[in-house]
Every structure is written in C-alpha cells, then in structure tokens.
Amino acid sequence: MRIGEIAALVGVTSRAIRHYHHIGLLPEPGRRANGYRAYSVRDAVVLARIRRLTELGLGLDEVRDVLADDAGRELVEVLVELDADLARQENEIRERRRRLARLLDGPVSAEEVVSPALAELLGTAPATDSPMAAKDREHLVLLDTTGVGSEVYAALRPLAEDPAVHALYERLDALAAAPLDDPRIVPLAADMAAAVPDEVLAAIPSGGPVMTGFGQALLDDYAPAQAEVVRRVMAALAARVAGRGTG
Amino acid sequence: MRIGEIAALVGVTSRAIRHYHHIGLLPEPGRRANGYRAYSVRDAVVLARIRRLTELGLGLDEVRDVLADDAGRELVEVLVELDADLARQENEIRERRRRLARLLDGPVSAEEVVSPALAELLGTAPATDSPMAAKDREHLVLLDTTGVGSEVYAALRPLAEDPAVHALYERLDALAAAPLDDPRIVPLAADMAAAVPDEVLAAIPSGGPVMTGFGQALLDDYAPAQAEVVRRVMAALAARVAGRGTG
DNA sequence: AGAAACGTTGACGCAACGGCAGGGTCAAGT
C-alpha cells in the first residue's frame, strides 16, 4: 500500500502518518524503487491501534508508551489517569458554562462580566453621572477580579443606596480643577474616611509591596486636589487600623 | 505600578502581560526613566477585563474583538458561540469517558481497545494457537477501526465457535512452507470460500483503489502457498458476487 | 559591596498536525 491508501483504509491523513514517522511513533516502512513508502498490513494494524488510542484522548507519547510494553498493565494505568483528567476537564467546562448561562441570563455589557454578587451590588446603586462614582465602580470591578472584593459587598450594600454617599462623590467631583490648598479638601477627607465601615476596612489588604505600587498608581489616577483627598483618606484609615491594633 | 505589581494585583503572570503587549491586545504603557513599564490603574482595569474574558474560555483575538467595540452587542454573539463550542466539547468528553468506562469495565489488553461488538465476538471465539487465526483476528480489529466491520459480526458469530472453521485454519497453517504447486491449495481454497456466508460477502467493500492496494498488501503478508490460497478464495468470492449480480 | 529580586529584549519550545513550496512519479487520455 502507498501512504494514501493506508491512510484512507485506517481513516487518518497521510500528513498525520508522516508525522508519526517523524516522531518515531510508527516505524518507517520500506521504500519502493521510486521512493514511495510501501506499507504492509501489519503497519495498518499498528496504525489502527494508534488511531483508536488517540481517539480516546491519549497523547502521542502516551500512545508510544502503551505500544512499547506488550502487557496491558501500563495501558490500564494510563487509561485511569486519562479518565481522571477528562473528568477534571468536564468539570471545568461545566463551571464555565454555568457562569456563561448566568451572564447571558441578564443584561450583558463588557463591564458586567463579573461575579453575580458584584453585579447585584452595581445594580442596586442608582445611576449617576459622577465621574468619581464611575471610577469607583471600575475599582470595584478590579477588586472583584482579584477575588478580594467578595467579602466587602455586604458591607457596601447600604452605602450604594445612601444619598449621603452620593453627596460625597459630588464634593469630590467638584475638586477636579481645584488647587492643592483648597479648603474643601480636609473636611471632605474626614467625611469620606468616616463613611468607610469597619468591615470594609478590615477586609482591605493593608500592606505589602503590591499595594504600595497600587496605591501610588491610584493617586496618579486623580487630579491633584482629588489625589490629596484620597491620600488623606488613606492616611486616616491607616490610623484607624493602627489605633485598633494597639488599643 | 511595575509589571510584577500589576501582574500580582490582577492575578496573571508578567510574561502573559508582555505577551498581550506583543500581540497588541493590551497597549504598551509609558516607561520610567530606567526603561521599566509604568502601569496605571486604568491598565489594571483593562487587564482584569482581559483575564475575566479569557477565564471564560475566549481566545485572545476574540477578547480583542470584544474590547474593540464599546457596545456589548458583539460580546453576546461571542458568548453564545462560545457556549455552543463548550457544549460540543462537553459531549465529546462525555462520549470518550463512556468508551473508557466500558473498556475499564472488562479485561483490558492493548489489542482489545475495540468496539464492544467485536470484543464480544473475539471473546466467544475459542483460544487457539493457530497463527492464521491470530492474523485473522488482527484483520478484524483493523476492519473494526475503519468502521466496516460492525455489520458482519452477527454473521461471523456462528463461525467463531465452529470446529470446522478451526480445521480450516489448521489446514492453512500447514501450508506455511509448502510449494506453490502443493495439491492441498485448490481444495482448501474451495472449502474456505464455501465457508464465507452471503451476509459477510455482501458487506465487504468490493472495489475501489484503496481495496486494490490493501488486497496486494494482504497477499504479501502470507507465505507463498498461503497467499495462493487467499488469492483463489478472493477470486471465488468475486465470482460469487458477479454471478449473483447478473443472475 | 555583594547578593537577591526585580526589570529589559529576544528566541526557542510545546501538541498534533495543516498547509504550502518546489519538486518527482505514474496512469490515462489526446
């Protein structure tokens, strides 16, 4: 048989067969005078074995191992391991499909591909055109992705609907073009720090090199006066944590 | 933030981030004086979006498409398509696990990774040390892989337990070193052809270039006298088919 | 001052082939 014939017989492509030769999975058969590979029935039998094993999901090197030792011992091991692997994959896929179903269930936007808990929290917050509120929502989405956020949603729920919080956002918005010595900075920082519940404060990872860099980047993200407010808020919160730690 | 910081924050590797830069999925941020990349919170938000989408199973170019158009329209399309794809994969995996379970259920050997129908047929055949019978079993396994065999198993079942068939194998074995003019060749061919049931004859794919090459390889697989028997059997069967075709 | 732990670009490796380039070979038709 030529390569195309054995390929059609067994149901694989000639290209795959040459690949098996290349990696030493299937020995190269003899050649005819014209250089064509000349396959025997035995080659077809081996190739069929390879095909059945790969169709089960075995990798080519696993197939090689199985074909190598004549006994069926190793085969059982490999198959059991393979089944465990397939079971894992199946669970992964199911999990993804569950999340997909939840996403497609409600309204979908690019930003709302988040955990259901955060999706609900963002849903309860009233629509606003405050740039600072929008920024905060982005930060929440960010925290959600890192897995940090999931514990603070409950504590944040009452804040989302609180008109007082809305007012804080508006006061922060108003500082967009303010100078660094604006008199509204200090009291706003105090009010904002006071609005942060203890539960949220406790859940925020306080230290570490990562948070250092993140904190700096966070400040860079705001206008100068607004950044000053954020800085003071963070300082006040840090003081609260320290005070409780020693008190 | 430096690359390691944003990576730890979002939960991906720095290498992955550089990869995203390389393929244009995530824009390169500005650099510090020392050449380090300087990331902002906005970068982290985008990166987190990328991570969530890839975790759902989207490819990187699909992620790029989704991030490209601001509306969530395309996202829904992609997600629906993705879900269909995942469903397909899930079914594939389930099918493979079903076959695996069937295999691991009974005794497993490297050759017995075959369809359950053939496995049963091979099981009913009595153990024999006839080389020709072993060869025939290999050929059956080969046919099973190609999908041709599944229709003839029922017709072959009675033959598997027939002592007369066993005698035929032994007569063929006896010709291993016989000359081409051995007087046992002609009557053996006649008896073997007579033993092939009509149902099997009808199910064998008669023509085509593939079977031509296979037939030649099949003959090469036997000793000269045995090949002569096989040749005569095939000729007799072909005559039977032709006779019925015209009669 | 030296080491550890970051950062930079660049390139190869992976699984299982598909596809193409740039040839040679063979049987059949014109």
Add this chain to the structure above:
DNA sequence: ACTTGACCCTGCCGTTGCGTCAACGTTTCT
C-alpha cells in the same frame, strides 16, 4: 509524444497562550 491530474517526496512555517531560558541592566536589602 505530450499533457493532465492524481499521487508521492522533503522541508519549513503557522497555529494557541504563554513557559522557560539567555544574557544583561536596575534596584534594594543587608
């Protein structure tokens, strides 16, 4: 005799999503 079409050959690049060096500069801690 010539051409067409269907094969065959070797060899190399592309795929996906990064991991893993290599070889080097920077920052930081001790």
